[in-house]
Amino acid sequence: MRILFLSLFLFLSSVTWAQVQSVKGRVVDASTQDGIAYTNIGVEGTFYGTASDAEGFFELKVPDEFKKEQLFFSAVGYENLVLSIPELLKKSFSSIQLKEQTYSIDDVNVAAQSRVLFRVIKSASNKIPENFQKGPIGYQVYYSESKQIGNDPEQKREAIVEMTDETGYSSPSITDGFKNRNFQVTEVKRNFESYSIPSGKTGFEELSEMDLVRLANGILDDDLLNDYDLQLENVSQFNGDSVWIISYKTHEANLAHTGDYYATQLDGKLYISQNNYEILRNECVIKSSKNNPHNRSLASNRNEQTQVNYHLTATYKPFEGKYALSYLDCDKTYLDTQNRTVSYSRKASVLSLTKNPKRLAGKDYFENAEYVADFWNSFKRPQ
Incomplete structure (x- = not known):
């Protein structure tokens, strides 16, 4: 036996x-x-x-x-x-x-290339209302986050989030996005007990604000574009599209240029389709002296998160002929008030997009949905 x-x-x-x-x-x-x-x-x-x-x-x-x-x-x-x-x-x-990206062209060509890249990014930014979905639109999103403090057990949370956007990408800006995007947490699963307001707060809102195309801020702001150094990294294929891969950095590492109140460094990449200047992907690495735990864009008189480093990604794909957000992620490390290293990871995958959804009122900054075992046992997580 x-x-x-x-x-x-x-x-x-x-x-x-x-x-x-x-x-x-x-x-x-x-x-x-x-x-x-x-x-x-x-x-x-x-x-x-x-x-x-x-x-x-x-x-x-x-x-x-x-x-x-x-x-x-x-x-x-x-x-x-x-x-x-x-x-x-x-x-x-x-x-x-x-291999480190190198450019074997002389200074004159660098200057000429830079002007071309500025025009590419400006065209991509100006064509957002044409290339992307107009509102009202609704997203169903699978959201996951994990946090590990020092050697403590990792805390994990998964959620289904319904998000509506009254104007979509027709008037991209920070104020329009904040005013017209609302979201509600409908399903939740976590491996820890939530007894307090801080433990019930999710990082979904801050992650959703990393949708560069919807906010049209930073590198996509015409008034700020000249403050960035641009380089053509490659002309390549990305998900079936021929794209310009443009790297960017700025010496003006402030809130307007990075979305982070205390940023000290930003390096990024934009993937722009050669077909019609659709923005397919943005990724960047940001260093910051500290962050407000509620949102990276806020000031803080406390040092709850210091020596902050994070990498964020936003990708877009077509839905019924027009593009919209498809995926977001952010991997972050920082030191807490006890000088412990904290690793904090968030991901959001769009499961479906609908037009003319039922409008949501307000934002669920804190999740309080009940755990439903039948739902999670049958739910197929996106790959």
Whole structure:
């Protein structure tokens, strides 16, 4: 009987191993071998992926359906890299070598190229009302967040969020977005008890404000565009589109240019379609001396979050011929008041988009929905 049990255990273990394997490694600068923090790592053509940590290390579990696909690596200031998942799975640990982006053109060409890129971004910004969905529109969103303080157990929360936008992308701005976007948490699941107001607060609103196209702020603000240094990183394919990949940075690291009240550095990338100047993706790395825990855009006279570093991504895809938000994420680290390192990750995937939804009133800054086991047991999480 013991032999039978052991055989069954080994068989089940081998089945589990066959179903889920992991790609592990470290993303490093090919020249210096230093780790590259917050590298975007994902299965091509999907939203399934992860990001490297502050030292460049990563681990990505690969479900069966992605084992024959390609894995892309994207970091600000480096050339994109695409590798075969089957080849990576053969290794117990991979050193992913990214080459620093270089430009072999003279100063005159740099200046000329810069003017072209300014026109590309300005055209993309001006064409947002034409290229993106007008309101009223409604989103159903799968939202997840996790927080780990020092070596304490990780706190995880998942939610279904209904969000409505009365004007959509017809008048993109910070004030229009705040006025016309409302959201409600309808389902929730967490692995911790919520006894207080702070523990019930989600980071969904701040994450939703990282929808650069909806707010048309920062790099998409015509009045600020000249304050950014632009470089053409590549002309490449992205989700079937031919795109300009434009890197940007600014020495004016203030609230208007970064969306962060205490920012000290910003480096980003914009992916803009050559088809009709549709903005397909924005990603950036931001460093900040501190953050207000309620929202990065607010001032604070306390030091609840210091030495802040985070990487954010926003992607867009077409719905019935016009583009709209598809995915957001933000991976953040900071020191709390006890000098402990806190890792805070948030992701939002749009499950569906509808036109003329029932209007929501107000914003659910705090979740208080009941846990419904039947819903979560049958819910299929987006990949």
